[in-house]
Amino acid sequence: MTTHQIELAGVNKYYGAYHALRDINLKIRKGSFVALVGPSGCGKSTLLRSLAGLETISAGDLVIAGARMNGVPPRKRDLAMVFQSYALYPHMTVEENLTYSLRMRGVGKAEARRKAEEVAATTGLSNLLGRYPRELSGGQRQRVAMSRAIIRNPKAFLFDEPLSNLDAALRVHMRKEIRALHDRLGATSVYVTHDQIEAMTMADHVVVMRQGVIEQQGAPLELYDRPANQFVAGFIGSPAMNFVPARAGADGQSLVLDLDPPQTLQSPKPVAAGRALTVGIRPEHLQLSGEADAALRLPVGSVESTGAATYVTTATQPELVIVLNSRVTIRPGETLPLHFDPSHLHLFDKETQVRLA
Amino acid sequence: MSFALRDKVMLLVAVLLAAIYLFPLYWMYVTAIKTGSAMFASPPSFWPSDPQWGIYGFVWESRNVGRYLWNSLVIASGAVSLIVVLGTGCAYVLARYRNVWVDIGLFLILMLQVLPASLMITPIFVGFSQLGLLDYPRFAVILSIAAKSMPFFVVLVRATFMSVPMELEEAALVDGNSRFGAFFHIVLPLARNGILVSAILIFMQAFGEFVYSKSMIQAIEYQPASVGLNSFMGPNTNEWNNIMAYAAMYVTPILAIFVLLQRRIVSGLTSGALK
Amino acid sequence: MRKLLLSVSDGRGFDIGLVSVPLAFLFAMAGLPLIYNIVMSFQEVDMFSLGTFARPFVGFKNYITLFSLPETWPILRNTAVFVIASIAGQFTIGFALALFFWTGFPGSSWLRGLFLVSWVMPGLVVGAIWNWILSGDFGVLNYILREVGLVSGNIFWRSDPDFSLWAVVIANIWLGISFNMILLSVGLSAISQDLYEAAELDGANVVQRFFTITLPMMRSTIGAIIALGLIFTLQQFDLFAAITAGGPNNSSNVAQYWAWDMSFRQYDFAQGATISVIMIVFVMIASVVYVRSTRHEVRG
Numbered sequence: 001m002t003t004h005q006i007e008l009a010g011v012n013k014y015y016g017a018y019h020a021l022r023d024i025n026l027k028i029r030k031g032s033f034v035a036l037v038g039p040s041g042c043g044k045s046t047l048l049r050s051l052a053g054l055e056t057i058s059a060g061d062l063v064i065a066g067a068r069m070n071g072v073p074p075r076k077r078d079l080a081m082v083f084q085s086y087a088l089y090p091h092m093t094v095e096e097n098l099t100y101s102l103r104m105r106g107v108g109k110a111e112a113r114r115k116a117e118e119v120a121a122t123t124g125l126s127n128l129l130g131r132y133p134r135e136l137s138g139g140q141r142q143r144v145a146m147s148r149a150i151i152r153n154p155k156a157f158l159f160d161e162p163l164s165n166l167d168a169a170l171r172v173h174m175r176k177e178i179r180a181l182h183d184r185l186g187a188t189s190v191y192v193t194h195d196q197i198e199a200m201t202m203a204d205h206v207v208v209m210r211q212g213v214i215e216q217q218g219a220p221l222e223l224y225d226r227p228a229n230q231f232v233a234g235f236i237g238s239p240a241m242n243f244v245p246a247r248a249g250a251d252g253q254s255l256v257l258d259l260d261p262p263q264t265l266q267s268p269k270p271v272a273a274g275r276a277l278t279v280g281i282r283p284e285h286l287q288l289s290g291e292a293d294a295a296l297r298l299p300v301g302s303v304e305s306t307g308a309a310t311y312v313t314t315a316t317q318p319e320l321v322i323v324l325n326s327r328v329t330i331r332p333g334e335t336l337p338l339h340f341d342p343s344h345l346h347l348f349d350k351e352t353q354v355r356l357a
Numbered sequence: 358m359s360f361a362l363r364d365k366v367m368l369l370v371a372v373l374l375a376a377i378y379l380f381p382l383y384w385m386y387v388t389a390i391k392t393g394s395a396m397f398a399s400p401p402s403f404w405p406s407d408p409q410w411g412i413y414g415f416v417w418e419s420r421n422v423g424r425y426l427w428n429s430l431v432i433a434s435g436a437v438s439l440i441v442v443l444g445t446g447c448a449y450v451l452a453r454y455r456n457v458w459v460d461i462g463l464f465l466i467l468m469l470q471v472l473p474a475s476l477m478i479t480p481i482f483v484g485f486s487q488l489g490l491l492d493y494p495r496f497a498v499i500l501s502i503a504a505k506s507m508p509f510f511v512v513l514v515r516a517t518f519m520s521v522p523m524e525l526e527e528a529a530l531v532d533g534n535s536r537f538g539a540f541f542h543i544v545l546p547l548a549r550n551g552i553l554v555s556a557i558l559i560f561m562q563a564f565g566e567f568v569y570s571k572s573m574i575q576a577i578e579y580q581p582a583s584v585g586l587n588s589f590m591g592p593n594t595n596e597w598n599n600i601m602a603y604a605a606m607y608v609t610p611i612l613a614i615f616v617l618l619q620r621r622i623v624s625g626l627t628s629g630a631l632k
Numbered sequence: 633m634r635k636l637l638l639s640v641s642d643g644r645g646f647d648i649g650l651v652s653v654p655l656a657f658l659f660a661m662a663g664l665p666l667i668y669n670i671v672m673s674f675q676e677v678d679m680f681s682l683g684t685f686a687r688p689f690v691g692f693k694n695y696i697t698l699f700s701l702p703e704t705w706p707i708l709r710n711t712a713v714f715v716i717a718s719i720a721g722q723f724t725i726g727f728a729l730a731l732f733f734w735t736g737f738p739g740s741s742w743l744r745g746l747f748l749v750s751w752v753m754p755g756l757v758v759g760a761i762w763n764w765i766l767s768g769d770f771g772v773l774n775y776i777l778r779e780v781g782l783v784s785g786n787i788f789w790r791s792d793p794d795f796s797l798w799a800v801v802i803a804n805i806w807l808g809i810s811f812n813m814i815l816l817s818v819g820l821s822a823i824s825q826d827l828y829e830a831a832e833l834d835g836a837n838v839v840q841r842f843f844t845i846t847l848p849m850m851r852s853t854i855g856a857i858i859a860l861g862l863i864f865t866l867q868q869f870d871l872f873a874a875i876t877a878g879g880p881n882n883s884s885n886v887a888q889y890w891a892w893d894m895s896f897r898q899y900d901f902a903q904g905a906t907i908s909v910i911m912i913v914f915v916m917i918a919s920v921v922y923v924r925s926t927r928h929e930v931r932g
Binding site for chain 2: 641642643646647649650651653654655657658661662663664665666668669672677682683684685729732733735737738739740741742743745746747748749750752753754755756757758760761762763764765767769770772775779806809810814863866867869870873874877888889891892895896901904905907908911912915916918919922923
Binding site: 049075087 | 522525527528529531532534536538543546547
């Protein structure tokens, strides 16, 4: 008995000549919450739809709960899906929407009704059961879509950007609610989003995709701390990581940053002399320091303050962003003395953009 | 000029334009109830002074209008049923996919839509007579009309299906339905109005069809109302009041449907043909 | 077998099943006749060989005979006049009405929709009504023209060779105005109001706005409508049957009526097929123009 609820091995998908998914290998543990994240067109939705059976995979194996599912139609996969547009049946009431999948499986009328009321009670839809989708607000529709998924006990929940049509405040609230629901039901969930914050805050396991390839997968903080390549490093974290072209010094211990003006740093690990690199540092890891222990001295370009934090953009080429979690008075033109923990420095090969081990 | 006044003036002009445009229709109804001498009076009277309502009963009886209309109804219903049964699925598939094959299919269908009936009737007539189909003339006409009008129906209904979000069908599939079930439970109910309006449009066209019926139906007892009207109008007829009464009985049902469903018909028509 | 069933209930088989039957039907009922038409135009067809497929092929003889007939060129000329005059009339009046209703006032869309009744009426009925309106001695049109002072004597619309074609053109314009107007209205309402406001701020007056905003923005719509008008005009048959029957002496005959007349009045099916082939080529060209001007719809 495997503990993996969903397993993908060597999955490929072609649309004609277009290679939409390339050699996808992914194992999803029973009870885990997995987020598929990446820019639009990266293949995350295609992957989700392949799980659901809405797309057929061109090569590879898809196993759900121990059974190979490659050619199995969606209705026999026993998965529930929440669509971005919610896909509520407009000609059915909320109750009919909720019980549709039960009725398809031959559940009796009374039983279906009882279950609908039960689910509606937990999602706060009890007094809306007789309404039609067009009579509901955006948030209510979202709840109906969620309830429709949880009313049966599927092998896994699939979410396709379910929060993207909600306003910012409601989105933050629903994030927590979906995760709480997942924990309460002990479900297995696959969640597609383009918003890395959603992925980081909700998931146990984050899969970052680009152009049909899984760039990296792992626990959220692992992706934050040790991004496997420059793409993941830039995608995870907000504001995005600063990248500076650099070259290893002759001694193999120092890094010469190709900033204007150039700066020299102590390398966190030995590097072959003269090797071309890209150095990455997150905006929140740069801190103000005294003149004496400054690792970097950077001219200030512009300053924006949100009250809680101060965003400094440097007058260097390329520009660097610094987030200071204190209210400081900084003016453009000043030179800022900065320091950072060397373990927060990320080194990538200039050509392959892969992290140096 | 105040807005209210401008609106009133515009409305007045619009009503006037509509009245001019619809004058031929009015003239039909007025002529129908004129007496023989009033009809040929000079100057003609634009308001019937001595309405002859009895003319309708007379024409109905003498021209056997009931039988003609029944044949029109049979032919139109047959053609519409065939078109709806075959065309709906075709429109659905053409709406659901976007690829080269769909483009080719659409192109061919658009091309078929434009073939004039009066040019296609020659090969159809010869072919049908060789196949012996002309022994069932109404059926032969139904088949021909179905082939002629199906492309238009497919174009209109395809636009309707495109407005049904694909995700609804996918949700139904994930919820445990087959393609059959999702099509009949989810997609069809949502496209019902569009299909209905398109079917009504096709019905009205088929109800007035002339070329195929005229060419293929020799037996008078199977001829539709259009052919009946044609044979009523000899070259030197002077029974114009009777002819107009016949025409009025023929078009009034269609006009009634049109006025009732005007808004839907107009929007259905415009969504498919352009844009 | 099970696999096939599964494909029909859950996969591509469902779509293929839905689309193949109608396409087969259309091919049998429209594609095959089209081919058969071309074949017949190269054959000798008479009443005796009508029932057999084995008819002698005669090469281009039918085409050569056709173009040596004295009425051929006048009829083709009539067809061109009929098409051009009909489209010009329908389009101009339709556009004027569309612009008028586009200004918007209470009831405008309902009244505009009312114009479409002409489109749903059977062509034979429209023809019958116009036949009566255009009647020489007792026609109401002649009466109105006399009263207005445009003519002094009655015009014998249907029996005067100088006017017979125009009788059908008038009826056809009346029939086509509504369709032109509705489609042009759709095109007009698709133009963003912002553009007009911007042009007004830039100092353009009503006429300038029409020529610099409306017309350029309507270009593809106008192209599609004119192509559609061409297609519908070439399909027009019922009005000829109901008003002039092509007469007198072919003065109002057009190709699409002539083709039918050859086959079903003179029983010369080969000539009927030959005329049909030539006309279908013209219609096809028009429809390619139409498809091209609406290809953003086809291509998505």
